Amino acid sequence: MGNEENQYKVIGTRPIRPDGVDKVTGRAAFGADFSLPGTIVGRVLRSPHAHARIKSIDAKLALALPGVRAMVTGADFPELPDEITAGGEAPVNFRDVSHNVMARAKALYEGHAVAAVAATTAAIAEQALALIKVEYEVLPHVIDVRDAAADGAPVLHETMFTSGVEPAPKKPSNVAGRTEMGLGNVEEGFAAADVTVEREYTTQAVHQGYIEPHACVASVTTDGQATVWSTSQGQFMVREFCSRLLGMDRAAIRVVPSEIGGGFGGKTTVYLEPLAIALAKKSGKPVKMVMTRDEVFRATGPTSGASMKVKLGAKRDGTLTAGDMTLYYQAGAFAGGPAMLGCMTGFAPYALTNARAVGYDVVSNRPKAAAYRAPGAPMAAFAVESAMDELAQKLGMDPIELRLKNAAKKGTRAIYGVKFPEIGFVETLEAAKKHPHYSAPLGPNQARGVASGFWFNIGGQSSAAVHVNEDGTAEVVTGNPDIGGSRASMAMMAAEVLGIEYSKVKPTVGDTGQIGYSFLTGGSRVTFATGKAVCEAAQATVNELRARAAKLWECPIEDVEWKDGAAHPVGGQTDTRTVLSLAELAESAAKTGGPISGAVGINAAGAGAGFGTQICDVEIDPETGKVTVLRYTVVQDVGRAIHPAYVEGQLQGGAVQGIGWALNEEYVYDGNGRLDNPGFLDYRMPVASDLPMIDTVMIEVPNPGHPFGVRGVGETPIVPPLAAVANAVSRAAKVRLADLPISPPRLLAALDGK
Amino acid sequence: MINFAIPTSVDEAVGLLARANGSGRVLAGGTDLLVQLRAGRVSPGIIVDIKRIPDLKAVRHEAGGLRVGAAVSGAELAEHAEVQKHWPGVLEAARLIGSTQVQGRASLGGNLCNASPAADSVPALIAAGVTCTIAGPDGRREVAVEDVVTGPGKTSLAAGEFVVDFLLPARGARTSDAYQRFIPRTEMDIAVVGAAVCLALDANGTVSAARVALGAVAPTVRLVPAAGAALVGTKLEDAALARLAAAASAACDPINDKRGTIEFRTRVAGVLARRVAVLAYDRARSKA
Structure with a gap:
């Protein structure tokens, strides 16, 4: 399966999702139904x-x-x-x-x-x-992450001794663990810099906000x-x-x-x-x-609020010489916040030879943090991408040019050790630079921000079964809840491999008794890993169909090839060997050995990393501090968009959640550590009228690890928006906004203080 | 157990409420009451649904102006060309109460009697000089809207009393109004600050009368006479607008809460009063 354009009949088209009618008519049964x-x-x-x-x-x-x-x-x-x-x-x-x-x-x-x-x-x-x-x-209780990490804070767990420090502490604390990773020598890197920027940043805990x-x-x-x-x-x-x-x-x-x-990790x-x-x-x-x-x-789990410090050094021409970051992430009441993931992802878009990242996992009296779309990455990216913007301003460079100058490419070593294989980060920057949005004129109190982001994406264990029905239609059974249109993608991949129409394939999400083990829907893994299992199960079904044709034709299976949904005799048709469609083979299955299916269980390796770049235009109201997002463009390397509309939906949804994170969402605690805004009225996620239509540009740099080139797409889009928004506001306000959310009172105070 | 009654006349409703000895709650659209019930904040002995009383759902002309039933919903109010033309500020405030779905139910009477300092329609009603009819065991009385609410969640209504209708006073030429609120989003939110301004102009475009009311900046919606006075005799020159903003901010007595700070509310009240005055002025001038 190659990757040339228009090579596929089903992949890349935009059919209606199988679960769509039930969902728009209210018939679909959710958890409480x-x-x-x-x-x-x-x-x-x-x-x-x-x-x-x-x-x-x-x-x-x-x-x-x-x-x-x-x-x-x-x-x-x-x-x-x-x-x-x-x-x-x-x-x-x-x-x-x-x-x-x-x-x-x-x-x-x-x-x-x-x-x-x-x-x-x-x-x-x-x-x-x-x-x-x-x-x-x-x-006594403690809510704030820095307060919780300080000496003398009320200790939640008497058995918590900070891991990752030598010698091991003798006294329990709220710091569950310290993690450090690095490349090269940071001190030498900063010594070689012509320009440095250094700043502290904070973000608030935010909820996934599933309906x-x-x-x-x-x-x-x-x-x-x-x-x-x-x-x-x-x-x-x-x-x-x-x-x-x-x-x-x-x-x-x-x-x-x-x-x-909705789940978004939660x-x-x-x-x-x-x-x-x-x-x-x-x-x-x-x-x-x-x-x-x-x-x-x-x-239930929000994702961590964070308190961070980032320092970057660069040569006059923009070449980064060193990066250093320290992250304090809220874990909630139990250890296990995503501080390490912040350390791994924050510098990932850039080819840094001298880098250090230190992360602290800190417990406090808040609900235990749960995964939220690219857990840990948006906060670190907010700090690093804000610092990149400040560096670009200091150097007098275009922020996309600065990123291009330092962009990670195939072969770049990331701070966590891997060398990137085929990635499309540079392509996202080039596309953003060329996009009409990037050169559109701006009015008074308006400005444009740019930020990039990275997420690993994962593979993992998945099962899939394909069953050929008696009439030539097919069933696809997998074990992953459909959270973003994955049923449609599974059916499309099966239809492509089997060579039949999408409408003839029925995808089902099986219960634990109906399909083999499948790791959960998360890590942007389903279209990649479960999709790969579906491709393999469909291929096994095709092989079985070829075997049935070989039986009817009394020839070796090698003499049967499968194309356009039918068995063809190699070398052309003869009187006794005429093309047999999938439907004909299905109809005669009883005579050739019984029901035809293919089932596989795989541990998918080779998930392709996802990079994206986003452009945000804002207008600020200098009298009230209100920020209006005027225009927004998401550019992302998606590998291969199986169903482009649902990929675009992921890019738009991620950006919107990130915009909410940047502008208004936060937990408000009273003096007794009780949450004061436990509802959508006062926990202010963006509503539709708050946003422009989010434009998307899908870059397709195929992932060699998937038969159709799929990369995970669901998480990367929430990584850049915090900084894309903050960079735009900072440029409009002419003062750096380093604390989220940039709520009207906070922006007004910043405008007063500049 | 909660009793539920659907009276068809004002007298019947008064009787039901009077017999409830203070445990009765009036239901119009229910957009506040049902939320409070679900949250366990109220536990009434009887709920009296007043929207089957014909007068409560009527909009009709009378000598002094337009009489609007207390249970008329925002969506219904918007269908009246008269309201759109003469009371654009009242209408735009009423239309801000809740989402499209809520607009089909939420009423002026409910918005007033819920007694929230942040109620959107109330500053506009007060700026427009609207009065309301209150029915009770001792008959009916007519009071200014600004005299109904006495504190957060508290009204001057006695046991057995409820609001029957509002009188939007007739307006001549060169008189109009406007309302705006500040919220961090664009909808689905509660006012952090609300400002309503009603202006009458003379033939030269000079303000001859002005009423300014502010929401969400004090325990009750405030009529700010000093803010209105700042505009009378002016054509909204910069100096007049600055005096208006200063008077509006000076009238604020807000709290710090999850929706806004004292400092922010005080400052934005001035900004909003100024912007709304300009809007009302333009409307009044174009209504010559």
Whole structure:
């Protein structure tokens, strides 16, 4: 499969998605839509305190309430070893996951689950929660990442001794770990610089903001077999996490994925499912649990806020001589924020021979951070790309030229050790420079910002099965929730390989009992890795179809070639060997050996890195500090766009989320460590009228690791916008905005202070 | 348990509310009440749905101006050419209450009686000199809109009383109004500052009367006579606008909260008052 233009019949076209009609008509079933006969309702009692010792829980009155069927607390969950288990995008400490879904000795943030009850109605469950008496000893709390890392801060975990420092500390602290990586010699690099820039930057924690709250139903039979219907980014992830947290075999838990109303990384962990299984087991009834928006904000993972310092050095001609960054990332109440990923990604777009990145993973009394679209990368990119802009201003250089001068190319060694293979970063810069947007005139109080970004993208384990139906249509079964149009892409790739029409292929997201293990939908991996599995399963099906034709033609399989959805005899048709379509072979399958399918399980290597460059025009209102985004263009190397409309959607969506991060989104805590804006009214994500249509330019530098050249595309687009917006505002305001969000009061204060 | 009643006359509604001994809540569009119910902030004994009372949904002319039922929704109000022409500020404020869906239900009466300092329609009603009819066990009374709200979530309505309608006073030539609010986004938000200005001009284009009201900068929406006075006798020259802005800022007594700071609100109130005055002035002049 080569990569010339117009070589494909299906790849690169824009058919309607298979799940589209159900989604626009309201028929699609999301997490909260499922119910079984006899289902009862589970609700969670959450800590009103940011940090408190749980001295006792008295549930006598709650349990005596008519209609209450079961209750669980931390005592109902096994203690797991405090150890890190390798995961896909980030390692997982299942003890922490267990303690996060249900507090044990201490409540570590406002909203931390303390108990859960199941009752016949939601009203009774709520009433029961009010009757549970929890005796708390309120402890001093800490919210800010720098405060948490400081000496004398209230310590969340007495067993937390900073990893990655020698000698190991004797005293526990909130700094879970320190990580350092580097290239060359930074001091020598700065000594060789003609110009340096150095500045501190901060970003706030931001929520993924998926529209659909977490929801599930769990049912457990009397012989201990559980079935869970839930909304998540991975039915196999839910199965593994529940299995580990509850000490059950994988085979004893079947997880059925619902449609998912957004996740963006936030649904790569569990909150409700283990509680629902435990309540279902105790009550003997199916238990349904649905979070309120308030609970989503108070108890589920945002991504880290960050406090960062970046220094860059360059020669007069713009050649970078050194880069140094220090990152403090909020982890939330448990270790495992993405500081290391920030260290790995921040300098990745640039060919730096002298670089150092130091990251600190810091816990504080906030909900545990969860993955969010390119976890850890947007914050570090905000700092580095802001510094690049400041450097360009200091050098009097065009910001795209400065980036071109230093752009990573094939063979460039990244700070984390790899040498990049085929990448398309330079192509994104060239395309941005040539784009009409870049030279469009600007009015008063208007300015243009540019920023770039990088994300690894991952591969990993995926299963796929292709079944030929009796009438010549086909089924494609995979194990990844469809979060961004992946069903359409799976069907398109299968149709391309089989040589049949897209409309004849039915894609299905299987439950854990219907398809082999597949790592979760995350890391921009599905179209790449699961897509690769689909290609291989389709190819195996084609080989089986050729074998069936060979049987009918009484010839070796080598004499059968597959093209345009049919078996052709090599060397041309004869009286006994006429072309056999897939439909004809399907119809005669009973005579040639039975049903025709292909199934594979792979561990996909060779995920291609994603680079992007974005251009943002803003206008500022100097009297109110309000920023209006006037025009926005996303340029990205997408490898190969299987379904270009859904790739464009990813680029637009990532940019929009990044714009919200830059301008208005933040968590507002009161003096007691309680969240003051747990809803979409005051947690201000952009609404449609806040934004111009986001223009997209897809660069296709094919990834040699995928049959059609696919690279992951979902995460890279959220990496550049924080700095693209901030650079535009900084140029319009003529003062550097280094703290996000650039809310109107903050911009007004900056304008006053300049 | 909550009782729910759908009276068809004002007297019937008054009776239901009076018998509830203060535990009754009035439902018009429900866009505030239902949210408060779900959040557990209110637990009424009875909900009285007033929007089946014909007068509450009517818009009609009378000698003094236009009588608008308290339960008329923003979307319904916008359909009246009269309102569009003579009270553009009142209409643009009413149209800012909530999303398109909410506009189909949210009413002027509800926006007023919810008693939020940030209510969008209230500054515009006050600037426009609107009065409202309040019905209760002792009959009806007519009060200025600025006398209804006494504090955040609090009104001067006695037990059993509710707002029946509003009188938008008749307007002659060269009189118009405007309302704007500041929000960090473009919609789906609550005013950080709101400003309404109503101006009457003489034949020379000089301001002969001016009313300025500010929202979200004090415990209640404020009518700011000093701000209006700054404009009377002027043609909105820069010096007049500067005096207006200073008077508006001086009238602010805001709080720091998640939506804005004291400093920001105080300053932007002046900016917004100035911008809105210019808009109202242009409208009044073009209505000659």
